[in-house]
Amino acid sequence: MKKVLKNGFLAFSFSVLFATAPLALASDGGNAHGGGHGGASQPETTASETMKAVIEGNDTFKMHHDSHYFDAFQDSQIPVLTVVTCSDSRVHTNLFGFVPDNNIFMVRNIGNQVVNSQGSVDYGIRHLPTKVLLILGHSGCGAIKAAMGDYSGESSGIKKELDPLKPVIAQDDGAGEFKERWVKNIERNVDYQVDYSMKLYEEKISHGDVVIVGAVYDFNDIYGQGRGSLIITNINGEKSPNMIMQHPVLKDLSRGPVVTHVSSRAQ
Numbered sequence: 001m002k003k004v005l006k007n008g009f010l011a012f013s014f015s016v017l018f019a020t021a022p023l024a025l026a027s028d029g030g031n032a033h034g035g036g037h038g039g040a041s042q043p044e045t046t047a048s049e050t051m052k053a054v055i056e057g058n059d060t061f062k063m064h065h066d067s068h069y070f071d072a073f074q075d076s077q078i079p080v081l082t083v084v085t086c087s088d089s090r091v092h093t094n095l096f097g098f099v100p101d102n103n104i105f106m107v108r109n110i111g112n113q114v115v116n117s118q119g120s121v122d123y124g125i126r127h128l129p130t131k132v133l134l135i136l137g138h139s140g141c142g143a144i145k146a147a148m149g150d151y152s153g154e155s156s157g158i159k160k161e162l163d164p165l166k167p168v169i170a171q172d173d174g175a176g177e178f179k180e181r182w183v184k185n186i187e188r189n190v191d192y193q194v195d196y197s198m199k200l201y202e203e204k205i206s207h208g209d210v211v212i213v214g215a216v217y218d219f220n221d222i223y224g225q226g227r228g229s230l231i232i233t234n235i236n237g238e239k240s241p242n243m244i245m246q247h248p249v250l251k252d253l254s255r256g257p258v259v260t261h262v263s264s265r266a267q
């Protein structure tokens, strides 16, 4: 168990070092029914073991980055990407092809909702030079699952953060299997967050200064492209996969990769 924890932190250190290595994901994260916020069974890790790993992990990072590494961002940050994603620990943070330091302005909350962190998102879009706002949902999202049911017994803080998902869940007519409805609601939430953001940043979008991309991080192979895939489902409000594929923001990708990274389960 300790080894799992340490491996997790080692994976973090090395992914930061080399910017390409994917994180070791939590085992058993693949069951769409088993996860969510706080539900998965895992060997117990003590608080002191966790803190040992935190401190030693950062020491390892520091050991591999001499003082000059920090020169570029002593006084300011120049990230290229603002991300709004779920706090779910199974959504790894280093999948974006960059060393995250000084490149990714990361905003996380349950259900990857703009409204619950609007000031943070505003900062990334209005005060930092990020040209892409990535709204990233994920398969097996426990926040969406909770919002689909009765969460009246949750704490006031959780209720407050789940309530804004009501317009998303209202699009669900309740027909069909729960799992399929869940999948669609996850994607509908991404679409909803993109629409919400478009109203906030309409002027920047119309001037071409910002592109809003909606995507689902799929560690359950819901979209048939393998576990761990990044599936784009929306660009600036466009939800048709055929239209998304033609969007200029994807022009630097060759056709093959674009096809495998664009899809929809909600349309």
Ligand SMILES: [Zn+2]
Binding pocket: 086, 087, 088, 110, 111, 112, 138, 140, 141, 142, 143, 144
């Ligand atoms: Zn989630």
